[in-house]
Amino acid sequence: MKIDHGRCWRLPAAGLLVAAALTGCGDDGGGGGGTLTVWSLENQTDRVQATQAVADKFGAANGLKVKIVATDENQFSSLITSAAAAGTLPDVVGALPLAAVAQMSTNDLLDTDAAKAVVDGLGAGTFSPRALELTGQDGKQLSVPSDGWAQLLFYRKDLFDQAGLTAPDSYDKIKQAAQQLNTKDLAGITVATVPNDAFTEQTFENFALGNNCQLVDANKTVTLDSPQCVQTFQLYEDLVKNYSVPGAQDVDTTRATYFAGKAAMVVWSSFLLDEMAGLRNDAAPTCPQCRSDKAFLAKNSGVVTAVAGPGGQPAQFGEITSWTITKGGENTGNARKFVSYMMNEGYTDWLGIAPEGKFPVRKGTQQQATKFTDAWNDLPAGVDTKKPLGDVYPAEVIAALQKSPDTFQRWGFPQKQGALVGATLGELPVPKAVNALTSGELDAAGAAERAADDVKNIQKSLE
Numbered sequence: 001m002k003i004d005h006g007r008c009w010r011l012p013a014a015g016l017l018v019a020a021a022l023t024g025c026g027d028d029g030g031g032g033g034g035t036l037t038v039w040s041l042e043n044q045t046d047r048v049q050a051t052q053a054v055a056d057k058f059g060a061a062n063g064l065k066v067k068i069v070a071t072d073e074n075q076f077s078s079l080i081t082s083a084a085a086a087g088t089l090p091d092v093v094g095a096l097p098l099a100a101v102a103q104m105s106t107n108d109l110l111d112t113d114a115a116k117a118v119v120d121g122l123g124a125g126t127f128s129p130r131a132l133e134l135t136g137q138d139g140k141q142l143s144v145p146s147d148g149w150a151q152l153l154f155y156r157k158d159l160f161d162q163a164g165l166t167a168p169d170s171y172d173k174i175k176q177a178a179q180q181l182n183t184k185d186l187a188g189i190t191v192a193t194v195p196n197d198a199f200t201e202q203t204f205e206n207f208a209l210g211n212n213c214q215l216v217d218a219n220k221t222v223t224l225d226s227p228q229c230v231q232t233f234q235l236y237e238d239l240v241k242n243y244s245v246p247g248a249q250d251v252d253t254t255r256a257t258y259f260a261g262k263a264a265m266v267v268w269s270s271f272l273l274d275e276m277a278g279l280r281n282d283a284a285p286t287c288p289q290c291r292s293d294k295a296f297l298a299k300n301s302g303v304v305t306a307v308a309g310p311g312g313q314p315a316q317f318g319e320i321t322s323w324t325i326t327k328g329g330e331n332t333g334n335a336r337k338f339v340s341y342m343m344n345e346g347y348t349d350w351l352g353i354a355p356e357g358k359f360p361v362r363k364g365t366q367q368q369a370t371k372f373t374d375a376w377n378d379l380p381a382g383v384d385t386k387k388p389l390g391d392v393y394p395a396e397v398i399a400a401l402q403k404s405p406d407t408f409q410r411w412g413f414p415q416k417q418g419a420l421v422g423a424t425l426g427e428l429p430v431p432k433a434v435n436a437l438t439s440g441e442l443d444a445a446g447a448a449e450r451a452a453d454d455v456k457n458i459q460k461s462l463e
Contacts, residue, residue, distance in 0.1 A: 041095035043070040102418020114325040116141040131361035143322035147358040151317040157302035178243035181264040188243030189265040195435035206317040211309025215411035225452035233444035261287030279382025318408035355379040429454030
């Protein structure tokens with residue numbers, strides 16, 4: 001689902017079983033010679049142009065033509081399969097989320113040796129260990145992780161300070177704050193509840209991961225009906241029914257409620273950062289104080305990057321996007337050079353396409369350990385107004401965001417169940433269970449059981 005123009009990964013949601021309405025891709029295979037074909041899921045016009053500009057610098061330095069092919073996530077699955085069957089695979093695919101990497105791996109379309117060669121050449125120690133873990137499987141490096149966006153809990157630090165509350169980084173603190181700050185005019189929290197949106201899945205999973213509520217266990221047994229998951233469903237029910245706003249909530253309404261100053265907390269992706277700072281006219285804060293200071297919410301909001309439940313350790317939902325090199329192409333050597341360039345000489349320009357949603361997962365070089373995180377801090381974010389996030393948010397917030405990819409966790413990937421994750425994004429069993437829970441149809445145990453049963457059925461269909 002795309003939330004607004006030019007921001008496909010703000011709700012990096014249904015697109016995780018990504019797909020590709022390719023602009024003019026038909027004849028552009030990976031054929032050798034002087035042309036390197038790169039599909040990119042950064043498919044908005046300004047982002048395609050920015051990517052092409054970086055690619056042109058690489059091409060000029062290497063005597064190559066690099067063709068960036070804008071690729072829409074909603075058809076990628078079928079079109080990459082068709083390209084493979086026709087022998088017209090691109091040489092490289094960029095901005096690819098984890099589920100799509102897993103899908104390409106399942107279909108044996110990835111040159112994992114080439115990906116490993118790029119990572120080793122750049123220095124594995126310069127990458128976020130978690131990013132490498134999420135993009136690796138069975139000792140193979142499936143892709144080259146390029147950047148990440150984070151699911152975050154934003155909270156009104158000014159209101160928390162007035163009430164003597166500490167950062168809401170645990171189930172107990174979240175519930176306590178929601179209860180204490182909830183009034184007729186202010187919701188304690190606003191979170192997604194609609195059944196047909198992966199944003200609801202992402203919000204729930206962000207809470208679940210920190211309580212060790214998992215999709216499957218090490219034996220690939222579905223565990224959504226575990227006591228830890230029931231506990232997470234119970235928290236969600238308590239927050240929504242007792243301390244939130246009425247009606248079904250989605251990506252737009254949760255943002256609008258927080259931006260209006262009518263909620264003390266909201267769970268949203270890091271793409272909220274530029275909007276909350278008043279840098280986008282089409283999604284500007286509307287709180288009373290925001291009329292005289294567009295950046296009021298940015299100045300008075302804290303950010304929690306990892307939440308802990310009573311049954312787990314602090315954890316956070318986040319997406320890692322990657323460069324992949326396809327298998328069997330004639331341009332493998334040039335593909336490796338291109339991806340290496342995009343992760344080194346061209347990396348700062350790549351991050352600059354949307355810094356609020358492109359946290360560097362390569363922190364620096366072997367010579368300059370923090371080169372790229374330092375550069376990211378100064379990259380201008382926003383649309384109508386551009387300003388570095390470091391000029392708006394406190395140093396501790398920027399530091400937490402830079403470190404967040406190191407804490408990213410995801411359902412299914414550690415258990416090598418990426419294909420199952422992708423399939424659940426088509427069916428959305430957890431959002432459906434959350435909606436049934438928050439609408440009063442089911443209790444926490446019933447919602448957990450329904451979600452587990454639905455995922456088991458999906459799992460059987462993949463066998």
